[in-house]
Amino acid sequence: MRRWLLPAILLSEIVLFTAIGGPALNSVLAFTKYFQDYLGDILAQSAPVLLLAFGMTMVLMTAGIDLSVGSMVALVACVMSSFPGRADFWWTAAPLGLVLAVSLGLTNGILIALLDIPAIVATLGTMILYRGLCFVVMGDVEKAPFLDVPGYEWLGQFWGAVLLVFLVFVIGGQYFHRSRWRREILMIGGNRVAARYAGIPVSRRICQVYALAGLAAFLAAICFTARNSSVSASSLSGLELHVIVAVVMGGTRVQGGAGSLTGTFFGVLILAVLEEGLRSAAVWGDQHLPFKISHLQYLLLGTLLVAGVWLSTRFNKQAHK
Amino acid sequence: MLQGRISRPIVQRLVVLLMGTIILLTVIGLLIKEGGSFFEVLARAGPNVAPTVLAALALTGIIFTGAIDLSIASMIVVAGTVFGILVFRGFNPVFCYAACFLTALTLSVVNGCLVRVLKIPAIIITLAGLAFYRGLALVIADMWVPGFSGNISVHDDAYHAPGKLYAGWILLFALAVAGTWELFAKSPRRWLALGNSEEACQLLGLDPGRVLQSAFLVSGLFLGTAALIYVTRVQSIEPARMALGFELQVIGAVILGGTNIFGGEGSYAGSVLGAFFLYFVLELLIYAGVSPYFQEVVTGAIILGVIGLDCGLNRRRKLLEELK
Numbered sequence: 001m002r003r004w005l006l007p008a009i010l011l012s013e014i015v016l017f018t019a020i021g022g023p024a025l026n027s028v029l030a031f032t033k034y035f036q037d038y039l040g041d042i043l044a045q046s047a048p049v050l051l052l053a054f055g056m057t058m059v060l061m062t063a064g065i066d067l068s069v070g071s072m073v074a075l076v077a078c079v080m081s082s083f084p085g086r087a088d089f090w091w092t093a094a095p096l097g098l099v100l101a102v103s104l105g106l107t108n109g110i111l112i113a114l115l116d117i118p119a120i121v122a123t124l125g126t127m128i129l130y131r132g133l134c135f136v137v138m139g140d141v142e143k144a145p146f147l148d149v150p151g152y153e154w155l156g157q158f159w160g161a162v163l164l165v166f167l168v169f170v171i172g173g174q175y176f177h178r179s180r181w182r183r184e185i186l187m188i189g190g191n192r193v194a195a196r197y198a199g200i201p202v203s204r205r206i207c208q209v210y211a212l213a214g215l216a217a218f219l220a221a222i223c224f225t226a227r228n229s230s231v232s233a234s235s236l237s238g239l240e241l242h243v244i245v246a247v248v249m250g251g252t253r254v255q256g257g258a259g260s261l262t263g264t265f266f267g268v269l270i271l272a273v274l275e276e277g278l279r280s281a282a283v284w285g286d287q288h289l290p291f292k293i294s295h296l297q298y299l300l301l302g303t304l305l306v307a308g309v310w311l312s313t314r315f316n317k318q319a320h321k
Numbered sequence: 322m323l324q325g326r327i328s329r330p331i332v333q334r335l336v337v338l339l340m341g342t343i344i345l346l347t348v349i350g351l352l353i354k355e356g357g358s359f360f361e362v363l364a365r366a367g368p369n370v371a372p373t374v375l376a377a378l379a380l381t382g383i384i385f386t387g388a389i390d391l392s393i394a395s396m397i398v399v400a401g402t403v404f405g406i407l408v409f410r411g412f413n414p415v416f417c418y419a420a421c422f423l424t425a426l427t428l429s430v431v432n433g434c435l436v437r438v439l440k441i442p443a444i445i446i447t448l449a450g451l452a453f454y455r456g457l458a459l460v461i462a463d464m465w466v467p468g469f470s471g472n473i474s475v476h477d478d479a480y481h482a483p484g485k486l487y488a489g490w491i492l493l494f495a496l497a498v499a500g501t502w503e504l505f506a507k508s509p510r511r512w513l514a515l516g517n518s519e520e521a522c523q524l525l526g527l528d529p530g531r532v533l534q535s536a537f538l539v540s541g542l543f544l545g546t547a548a549l550i551y552v553t554r555v556q557s558i559e560p561a562r563m564a565l566g567f568e569l570q571v572i573g574a575v576i577l578g579g580t581n582i583f584g585g586e587g588s589y590a591g592s593v594l595g596a597f598f599l600y601f602v603l604e605l606l607i608y609a610g611v612s613p614y615f616q617e618v619v620t621g622a623i624i625l626g627v628i629g630l631d632c633g634l635n636r637r638r639k640l641l642e643e644l645k
Contacts, residue, residue, distance in 0.1 A: 111625065115633045116640075118582050122625065124569060129621025135614040193643050237566070241451065254442055291463030298456025302449035309441050 005311065006250065006266035009304075010273060014038075017277030020284050038276075040158045046272035047161035048073075048223035050265065052243045053250075054168055055216030057264045058209050060247055061182075063189040063256025064119035066213050068108060069220075070239035071130035076101045076221040077231040078137045085148030098218050104130060105214020109207035127240070134233040144230035156226030164219060173261045185209055189256025245301060246271050249308040267308075274300060331588050334579030334631070338594040345601040352608040362604065368488035370600045372397075372554070375492070375547035376571045377578070377592040378499050379429075379540040384575060385512035386536045387519075387584025388436060388443035390429070392450030393544060394567035395458070398560055400425040400548035402458040405473035405558040406465045414479050421552055422545035428454065429544050433537025437530045451568070458560040474557040484553030495546055496593060503589045512536045516584025573624050574599055579631075599623070 018025075018034075025031045052069050059066045076097045083093035104126075111122040147153050154160045176182050188195045188202055196202050225231055250267030252259030278285075278297050285293025327335075350359045376393055383390050404421040412420075432450055436443045462469050475481070483491060503509055515522045515532045522529050551564065576582055577598065578591025602623060603616055611619075 111629060115629045116636045117625075117628055117632045121576050121582050121628055124572060124576075125621050125625035125628070127621070128569065128573070128617050129625065132615065132617030132619070132621055136618060139614060196644070241448065245448065245452070248445060248448075254445060291460045295456050295459040295463060298452040299460065300456075302451075302453025302456070305449040305452075306435070306439070306441065306446060309445050310439050313441065 005315075006263060006270065009308075010266055010270050013270060013273045013277060017273065017281060021277060021280035021282075042269065042272050042276055043165070044156070044158045044161040044227070045276070046268050047165050048220040048227075049239075049243060049246060049272070050165050050268050051168055051216045051220045051223065052213075052239070053247050053264045053268050054172070054261065055213030056243050056247045057250070057252050057259050057261055058176075058185060059119075059213050060244075060252045060254060061189045061256060061259045062185045062206055062209055063192070064112060064206070064209070065123060065244070065254070066108065066210065067120065067123040067240050068104075068127040068130055069213065069217055069243055070236050071127045071134065072101065072104050072214065072217040073221045073224060073239065074231070074233070074236045075104065075130045075134050075137070076218055077225050077235070078134045078143075078233060080221065080225070081143040081145055081231050082137065083145065085145030085152075087150050089145070089149040089152070094222075097221065098215075101214045101218035101221070102211050103214070105211045105217065106207060108213070109210030112210065113203035113206040131233075131237070138231075138233040140233070142230050142232040146225045146231075147229045152222075152226055154226075155222055160226070161223065164223065168216075168219070169261065169265060177261065181205075181208075186257055186259075189253075189258075191257075242271065245305050249305055251308075251312050270304070271301070274304075327588055327590075328586065330631075330635075331579045331586065331591060335588070335591055335594060337627070338578065338591065338598050342594065342598050342601055345598070345605050349601065349605050349608050352605070364489070366597070366600060366604070367492050368484075368550075368554075370596055371488045371492040372547045372551040373567075373571060373574060373600070374593055374596045375495055375543050375550065376567070377574045377596045378495065378589060379543035379547060380571055380575050381578075381580055381587060381589050381592045382509065382512055382536045382540045382543075383443070384580050384582060385509060385516050385584055385587055386533050387516040388533060388536070389447065389572075389582070390432060390450075390537075390540065391444065391447040391568055392428075392432065392454055393547075393571060394564040395451050395454035396425050396428045396544060397548040397551050397567065398563050399428060399454045399458045399461075400545070401552040401558045401563060402462050402473070402560050404552050405475060406462065408475050408477070408480050409466055409473055414482065417480060418483060418549055418553075421549050425545040425548040426538075426541035429537050429541030430534075433534045433541075436537075437534055455560065462560050471561060472557045472559040476556065481553045484550050484555075488550050488554070491546060491550060495543065499543075499589045499593070508535055508539065509589075513585055513587070516581075516586070518585075570599070571596075573620065577624055577627055 023030070023034060025034060052073070056066060056069065079100055080093040080097040083089055108123055108126055111117050111126070112119050115122075155164070184195070184200045185205055187198065187200060188205055192202060224236065228235075246267040247259075247264050248254060248267070249270060250260065250263030250265070252264065275297060278294050278300075281293055346363075349362060353359055353362070376397075380390055380393060400421045403424045404417050407417040407420055428450075432443075432447060435441075435446050439446070462473065466473055478485075511522075511527060511532050512535075514525065514527065515529055519529050522532065552558065555563075574596035575587075575592045576595075578588065578593070578595030580587025580591060599620060602619060606616060606619060607613075
């Protein structure tokens, strides 16, 4: 993928939507104020998806896929919500959620690595299973103890989101990018048999990757509940597709063996800007279009995904010639 | 006749599923209380499971070739919305049915063309289709139904014939067609060949693009029928929420039936049995008085259990083969 392509898409999106739905920007002050709010909002909103996308990028690099992230986040949030919202939430519910999330991820990993079930099949099964467990835990009720916990709300606001994303993407990403571990999982994705011959512990690496995806699901669950404040058994369904689309648009190969975290970062932001932009363009859409503009989101999502992947395969082919 | 058509692991899976279904039916028969009839359960099963079975038949052919179609639910929604719009405009029922069928067929062919022309993995194209088609359904409903507020209701009984009256018969007919197709036709074997090795397929003188296209075409025929039954069974068509997660249920049935998700191995019979097996498991839960909250847990556990057992048992052989 060419380096400028994703930032260019992102920038043109922002310009387009500001022109359609934004306020009149007639002074420098109004301009900076608007973009400060806008970018802060986008980042805080997309923080959970960014965290999940980090895990998903690694999973796709190993030529796997994790369809169960949405159910996983929901299950962790459901279990944490059964604790009362007091200060002791931090040393009862949160550690429990962490252990649960990692073990859910590890279950995926074990099914895939040790039983040799194809990743898409295994995580499809766990996706249904975990969602079912949400219903068993919660039933029909909706619970909202989160905002009563001291310090919880802060994690959903701008600085909390920035801190989490910074920790995971910049520090974790830097470490990940230089690690030998990253090359090993890329090699597993590129050619599993060769990786085994090269002495890479394939099963262990795959388990680790899925456990990390579980960890990302825990962080995302905290971010989501801090923003939405309540959770029910059916919340966050369809999230996995959103995450996969973002990661794939960022240039990670679904067949494994290639991928970049920077691309993923831009992919998530492109989707978030698209969603936010269509929301703010609602008035314009009512005047100019024969349908609700928010419905365009799905159409644009599909088109962007295909266009992004098509362009990246074309550029890659040219680069290899 | 069967020799070479269906491989041994598939036969094993078929036997397991068949026995499982028989056991499930026996238990249901024992659990039925006074006043309920066992044959009623059987007679009800056909129409209820018809959309899943037909969609599973549609997906099986595509998975044979190593491709996949994640957008089947969204295509059904588009077909349903087209149907709803035409009903709203007061067209003749038969015309509405035909339009519904043809919409699903066309979209499936379009998917096939896109995969063939753009040379992008089918999973990405149809993942995009999953979002795109649902959006398309919402947009056309917005544009052509004045005062559209989320659902189009179809109250007239004249528009429910395929789903409510003939679903069982349509299903039987489709099963007969699929059975004959599997036993005597050449195409499924070509698809399997493509799923096994594209290179070998090409060396054999087959055009992989055309083979793939034909798989999507035939799948469109089954999917059109599935859409027709699905759409005419409900009283109101809600483009935003209709058939959510249906594709997962269908993929679950197909892989439970022993079809390899990466292509090259599988059978239509397995998919049908898989769909019936999952349906009867849920039915059993209802008769056993288990809380409906456990339905999904059990479905997930069964898919994982059956496939996990199968993969786990064959693991050593597979690893050795890989390292040869």
